[in-house]
Amino acid sequence: MTAAAMTRPTQASPWATAGRVFEHRARQYRRLYRASLFGSFGIPALFLTAMGFGLGTYVDRTPDTVLAGVSYVQFLAPGLLAASLMQTASFEATYPILGGLQWNRIFHAMAATPLEGRDVALGNIAWITLRLTLVGTIFAAVIVAFGATRSWLIVFAVPVAVLTGLAFATPIMAFTATQRTPDKFAQIFRFGLTPLFLFSGTFFPIESLPTFLQPVAWLSPLWHGVAVVRALMLGTIGDQPLLAAVHILVLLAITFGGALLAIRTIRERLKRG
Amino acid sequence: MSEQRVAGTAPLIQARGLTKRFGTFTAVDAVDFDVQPGEAFGFLGPNGAGKTSTMRMIGCTSPISDGTLLVLGMDPRTEGAKIRGRLGVVPQQDTLDNELTVRENLIIYGRYFGFSRPECARRADELLEFVQLTDRGKDLVEPLSGGMKRRLTIARSLINEPDLMLLDEPTTGLDPQARHLVWDRLYRLKQRGVTLVLTTHYMDEAEQLCDRLVVMDKAKIVAEGSPRQLIERYSTREVAEFRFPAGVQETLDGQFEGLGSRIEKLPDRVLAYADDGEAVVIAARERGLHPETVLVRRSTLEDVFLRLTGRSLIE
Numbered sequence: 001m002t003a004a005a006m007t008r009p010t011q012a013s014p015w016a017t018a019g020r021v022f023e024h025r026a027r028q029y030r031r032l033y034r035a036s037l038f039g040s041f042g043i044p045a046l047f048l049t050a051m052g053f054g055l056g057t058y059v060d061r062t063p064d065t066v067l068a069g070v071s072y073v074q075f076l077a078p079g080l081l082a083a084s085l086m087q088t089a090s091f092e093a094t095y096p097i098l099g100g101l102q103w104n105r106i107f108h109a110m111a112a113t114p115l116e117g118r119d120v121a122l123g124n125i126a127w128i129t130l131r132l133t134l135v136g137t138i139f140a141a142v143i144v145a146f147g148a149t150r151s152w153l154i155v156f157a158v159p160v161a162v163l164t165g166l167a168f169a170t171p172i173m174a175f176t177a178t179q180r181t182p183d184k185f186a187q188i189f190r191f192g193l194t195p196l197f198l199f200s201g202t203f204f205p206i207e208s209l210p211t212f213l214q215p216v217a218w219l220s221p222l223w224h225g226v227a228v229v230r231a232l233m234l235g236t237i238g239d240q241p242l243l244a245a246v247h248i249l250v251l252l253a254i255t256f257g258g259a260l261l262a263i264r265t266i267r268e269r270l271k272r273g
Numbered sequence: 274m275s276e277q278r279v280a281g282t283a284p285l286i287q288a289r290g291l292t293k294r295f296g297t298f299t300a301v302d303a304v305d306f307d308v309q310p311g312e313a314f315g316f317l318g319p320n321g322a323g324k325t326s327t328m329r330m331i332g333c334t335s336p337i338s339d340g341t342l343l344v345l346g347m348d349p350r351t352e353g354a355k356i357r358g359r360l361g362v363v364p365q366q367d368t369l370d371n372e373l374t375v376r377e378n379l380i381i382y383g384r385y386f387g388f389s390r391p392e393c394a395r396r397a398d399e400l401l402e403f404v405q406l407t408d409r410g411k412d413l414v415e416p417l418s419g420g421m422k423r424r425l426t427i428a429r430s431l432i433n434e435p436d437l438m439l440l441d442e443p444t445t446g447l448d449p450q451a452r453h454l455v456w457d458r459l460y461r462l463k464q465r466g467v468t469l470v471l472t473t474h475y476m477d478e479a480e481q482l483c484d485r486l487v488v489m490d491k492a493k494i495v496a497e498g499s500p501r502q503l504i505e506r507y508s509t510r511e512v513a514e515f516r517f518p519a520g521v522q523e524t525l526d527g528q529f530e531g532l533g534s535r536i537e538k539l540p541d542r543v544l545a546y547a548d549d550g551e552a553v554v555i556a557a558r559e560r561g562l563h564p565e566t567v568l569v570r571r572s573t574l575e576d577v578f579l580r581l582t583g584r585s586l587i588e
Contacts, residue, residue, distance in 0.1 A: 109368035113385040
């Protein structure tokens with residue numbers, strides 16, 4: 001320890017302080033990225049092969065007015081992209097967050113330094129955004145390799161899918177900060193995400209559902225996400241641009257609302273110790 | 274609370290009527306204390322006395338409920354981040370990142386304070402040397418022993434060259450050898466003039482490390498002074514401890530009266546406080562008491578605590 005000559009950094013901006021939390025998460029990831037990236041290629045390839053081509057062969061044999069000339073794999077790919085980011089986001093907003101608050105308690109270590117609850121929340125959201133972008137980009141590359149997109153607009157489909165994931169990540173993170181055990185996470189996945197995964201237009205158009213059930217889709221952030229991602233990848237985004245804008249606004253509203261809530265619950269949790 | 278005061282310097286911590294409430298439960302009840310620069314100040318008390326809550330308020334992680342608190346001359350309510358930037362905190366529970374190496378844990382912690390990466394790396398190496406963990410730098414944290422993790426946490430808390438160190442139960446759960454290693458490092462810091470504030474429920478730890486301490490019990494401060502002052506004020510120079518065969522102690526009601534200046538009956542033994550312990554032992558024999566074992570020892574902070582609260586520190 002050298003004497004007083006040290007340079008003590010002055011007060012940093014909220015961006016900088018949240019960035020330090022982000023840096024920590026990135027440093028953790030350096031140990032895992034090989035296995036993690038490999039999985040990111042494997043899962044989409046498996047799904048597209050099994051569902052898109054395996055199941056798709058049968059679907060494509062039946063003339064159908066809803067799919068209107070789109071092959072099943074092209075219909076399915078956007079749904080899988082958005083749904084897969086929903087799942088990645090939900091995982092990232094549960095176990096690693098509870099870990100930092102409850103198990104290794106690294107978020108408490110952060111709160112003892114100039115960082116605070118807001119930095120922990122925003123730094124983690126920033127990290128999840130990067131994670132989703134990586135996973136989403138790889139997924140999109142696999143889709144392109146499978147010839148399952150009709151439009152170069154898939155480039156914009158990735159950020160929309162990332163936003164879809166964030167609309168799950170931020171409210172779930174807010175909930176995670178109120179928990180001391182992971183007991184309720186399984187329920188979120190089982191009773192929350194699985195139905196959404198199945199009934200948000202991922203595998204079949206919601207028009208195939210009974211009419212009274214269709215409005216329920218509006219409550220699913222995944223449905224909003226799938227609708228825009230699919231419109232971009234099928235090149236039909238120009239048909240209903242206003243509707244697409246509404247979908248995006250819904251996702252943005254949920255994401256921001258969730259982020260504000262997450263800042264609050266994480267802050268409270270860190271105060272309680 | 275004056276003898277340690279250096280002329281012209283303000284206290285590093287000043288608490289007046291400091292209170293912490295959780296709902297209807299009062300964890301810290303209107304306590305007053307000052308911590309002067311360069312001193313090692315302790316909170317001694319049993320579990321649940323309010324020590325950790327006090328520390329977390331000083332550490333600006335838990336908001337105060339009432340009273341006033343100044344840390345490094347600043348108000349935690351408005352300048353928490355600024356204060357925390359100058360503190361070194363060793364929490365009761367380890368908060369190390371098991372997924373990172375020992376050295377990475379130090380570097381990333383330095384980054385929280387906004388130091389550059391090369392600066393963090395330089396300090397990390399220096400601190401690993403200080404806590405004798407240089408050869409474990411590249412290992413993951415997980416396989417380290419409890420004592421090593423504690424030393425790493427202490428090294429981590431020093432990464433910002435703090436003006437004030439807060440140590441919450443720094444050696445709880447460690448074996449005796451590991452405790453002595455930690456004490457040795459803390460003692461070196463003290464010699465360098467680092468101000469230490471620590472909580473403990475070990476009276477030997479308080480006696481070893483603290484220049485001055487407050488005894489806390491049930492959310493309140495019940496006494497304040499140096500270990501020696503407290504012993505002089507609340508206890509006698511020596512204590513004679515009598516142990517009797519099972520069942521015998523209960524039959525001896527009244528027979529200890531007048532032995533020494535004070536008698537304390539514990540479930541397993543009787544303590545007689547006197548300046549001359551041997552004389553009490555002889556007097557007891559003359560009264561026909563036949564204890565199984567007799568021990569004459571010097572008074573400790575444990576005796577002070579017993580006197581003040583009627584209970585032992587570790588129950």
